[in-house]
Amino acid sequence: MVEDTVFEHLRAMPGNEWVSQIHSCKVSDPLQHPWGRSYRLVEWTMKHTPESSRRVVPAESTPLEIAQAVVSHVPGRRFCQDGNE
Template identity: 70%
Template sequence: MVEDTVLEHLRALHGAQTLAIQSCTVSPPIQHPWGRAYRLVEWSFRHGVESFRRVVPAESTPLQIAEAVMSHVPGRRFCQPGG
């Protein structure tokens, strides 16, 4: 599965930082009538109540998805209250 390969790349790229990642899911390619196809990547950390989402191009390799997961995205952070 794509998720397993992404997690392997995360461990290889970032070592101990990825031990905190609890789950990572990658959607199948989604195509709208406009624009490029994309995949939705969602991951969560072991000690956090929130999950994070990122959109990547559908043709992204598992390595590119892992790099996107670990990269910083400037801007606002929106969180839903956990409970």
């Protein structure tokens, strides 16, 4: 599966200690808009954080390119699903 290969690449990247804190990583099948190019949605969670992070990558991205996108991610807005709202 793509997720397993992405995890292997993440673990092999030197100098990224926080990568060991990734709890889960999901990569969607390629999605196609009626316009523009197709993409994949990458979503990952950290071990001690309830929020998930998401990033869109081109559908033709390799597992290594997806792992590099996860590592280079800059957090933006956070959305929590805690059920209190």
